[in-house]
Amino acid sequence: MGAAVMRARAEWLKVLARCPEAALEAALAGHDTGAAEWLRRPETGMVMLEGRAGGTGQRFSLGQATVTRATCRMGADVGVGYLMGxxxxxxxxxxxxDAVLQGPDGPALHAALIAPQEAAQVAARTDRARAAAATTVEFFTMSRETGPRSS
Structure with a gap:
């Protein structure tokens, strides 16, 4: 798998992880997924989250998070699902x-699911950023000059 393909796959996996279940169901309804062989049925577990002091300093354990993962094979393509919660x-x-996107039906599913969901996710992020920016408070500090005119 080439670097460009891996980058494209990483991008669509990021979008898929944030997709609502109903959108995934609707988009996959038109594709034959009955031949999928499950390598790992959906299972839930925990992962340890790490942080860094100051963003670049020493590592420390931040806590644990719940994740759910699944893996299937459709032909030669292996699809993964890994998300928090x-x-x-x-x-x-x-x-x-993910498996369908790697196969011959990939471009059709990309156009029907990934492109619109990515646009919706970008719009939602922009709206959240705009709402947060509207609550920004500017603080001004005035300093008194000291000198011969101050009393």
Whole structure:
């Protein structure tokens, strides 16, 4: 798998992880996913989150997070679903979508699911940023000059 393909796959996996379950169900309805062989059925577990002091300093354990993962094979393509939270059906649908996106039906599913969901996610991020920017408070500090005229 070439670097460009890996970057494209990383981008669509990022979009798939944030897709609502209903959108995944609807987009996959037109594709044959019945031949999927499950390498790993959806399962939920925990991962340790790490942080760095000051963003670049010493590592420390931040805590644990719940994740759900699934893996399937459709022909020669292996699809993965890995997302935060307890969402077995979404992980299963994500793995199926990833496998379909790697196959011959990939461009059709990309146009029907990934492109619109990516646009919606960007718009939602922009709206959140705009709402947060509207609450910004500017603080001004006035200093008194000291000198011969001050009393």
């Amino acid at each position: 307890h969402f077995p059906r979404r992980a299963e649908l994500m793995a199926l979508a």
